[in-house]
Amino acid sequence: MLPNLLCQIPVEQHPQLIFKRTFQLNGSGIFYASSNPDHFPEHSVPHIKISIPLGKTSFQAIWQTGAGQRKKQHVREGDICVLPANLPHEVVLESKQEMIGINFDPVFIEQIADELTGKKVEIIAQWAAQDPLIQQLGFDLRREFQQSPRGLYVESVIQVLANHLIRHYCTSQIEMVDAVSKLSHQKLQKTIDYIHARLEQDITLSELADVAQMSQYRFARAFKQSIGIPPHQYLLSQRIERAKKLLTLTQLQIADISYQLGFASQSHFAATFRRFTKVTPKAYRNVVASF
Structure with a gap:
């Protein structure tokens, strides 16, 4: 199992940065920030770092x-x-x-690398890489942080990024040794039961991995291999299924349903519901009531 490194990875300590959101996870720290034109004097940090500029940007990096x-x-x-x-x-x-x-704790990356390759890896510096996957995940994280970040989703993104770093930003060619297998029926059922009993909670990947008695990295891959979607998508889909029942069988206000199912706001709930069903919660209730 990966060690619990929660809160050991600080976000950047620069007075020039205006922090909009920070998020601490096992083995990583994430921040969403802005800054005016400025100079960041020479510094170094004890963690592996990905920086994703958003929108129009221009800066110079200087190193030796x-x-x-x-x-x-x-x-x-x-x-x-x-x-x-x-x-x-x-x-x-x-x-x-x-x-x-x-920001990734090097120990976190080393342990995932050990599961992936059985070897130690060394991350190389890339100051101006063109990487569509990392770029898109940066915009996805910003959208998530503009609402209320869900631990399970953010942890899933962290796992993807760690895997991607090891595969594409190391000093030597990486030969993967891990094979993705499905969860056993017993582990899958225990995990699903755990999720259904806590649909309204901000479940974390580490919780689910503990239920399955696996590392977070292997659990996330095995869960997706078992049911075809990652854990955070399954949690959302089950919240929407529960919402459909509440909209059909009760007279609860939509805001109350949103709160009961753990959404950050009614607008967040409505947007998610529409993404899954193509209609708003109100329209869904009206259609069901017409039958």
């Missing part, structure tokens, strides 16, 4: 190579940055920007 050569890289809209732990660097922001930052 192992051979003592001073280098610069211009980072523009659409670029992402991947930094290994303890890399001294400075940043000059040339425009106002928003960003998502994800």
Whole structure:
């Protein structure tokens, strides 16, 4: 099992950053922040870092190579940055920007790498990489943080990002040794029962992995292999199924149903319901009532 590293990975400590949201997870810390044009003096952090600029951006990263050569890289809209732990660097922001930052404890990455490859890995610096997956996940996280971040969803994104780092940002070619297998019937049923008993709660991936007595990484992959969707999508789908029953069989206000099922707000509930059913909760209730 991965160690509980909750709250051991701090978000960035820079007075220039205006934090909109921070989120602490096992082995990682995430922040959604903005900043005006400014200079971040040379610094280093003890964790592996992904920086995802959002929207129009322009800044310069300055660092020194192992051979003592001073280098610069211009980072523009659409670029992402991947930094290994303890890399001294400075940043000059040339425009106002928003960003998502994800900090990984090296131990967290090492343990997932061990499950994936059976070997130690070394992350390499990429100052202006074009990576559509990381870019899209950055925008997804911003949308999540603009509402109320769900632990299970954010943890799932962290697992995807950690896997992606190991596969694509290491110093040597990685040969995967892990094989994805389904959960046993008993473990799958225990997990599903646990979810159904707590639909209104902000269930975490670590909770579900503990129920199945597996690491978070292996559990997330095995769960998806078993039912075809990741845990956070299954939780949402079951909340919507429960909402359908409440809309059909009770006269509860839509706001009350939203609250009962653990949604951050009525608007968040309505948007999620519509994404799954193509209609709003009110329209669904009206259609059902007409039969």
